[in-house]
Amino acid sequence: MSKQILYCGTSGTVIDWQDLDQFAYAAPAPGMKVLPVTAEQWKHKDALHYVLDGELARVDVPPPSAAHHWDGSQWALDSRKPRQPQRSNRVGEWIQRLMRPGR
Structure with a gap:
């Protein structure tokens, strides 16, 4: 087999x-x-x-992200692996400001 x-x-x-x-x-x-x-x-x-x-x-x-490793019982954050950079939501914030009443 x-x-x-x-x-x-x-x-x-x-x-x-x-x-x-x-x-x-x-x-x-x-x-x-x-x-x-x-x-x-x-x-x-x-x-x-x-x-x-x-x-x-x-x-x-x-795994929740590429920055996690399996410790034998659960996924744990691995400080040796690079984390994904936080994405900026500036476009979304700009759109929300444009949509505010009175603009």
Whole structure:
């Protein structure tokens, strides 16, 4: 029984569960990787999984942002990862000022 997952090498997102006994798969595209899975892991393929530090991990929810890491039980903010910059809402504020009564 030969099975594997296809996942994104950057984010760890599992893209596909692949049964090599039933189908032939092309080589992974650049940036994608494969990881062999056990029969026990295959049984739970319908649950949400990510590849974290080279290992398949079952998680309850996806990461809130790229600045989070899985600490074994929950997503935690990782100070080593860059945070997304806060977006300015200046255009929205400008529109609201234009829409005020009496302008």
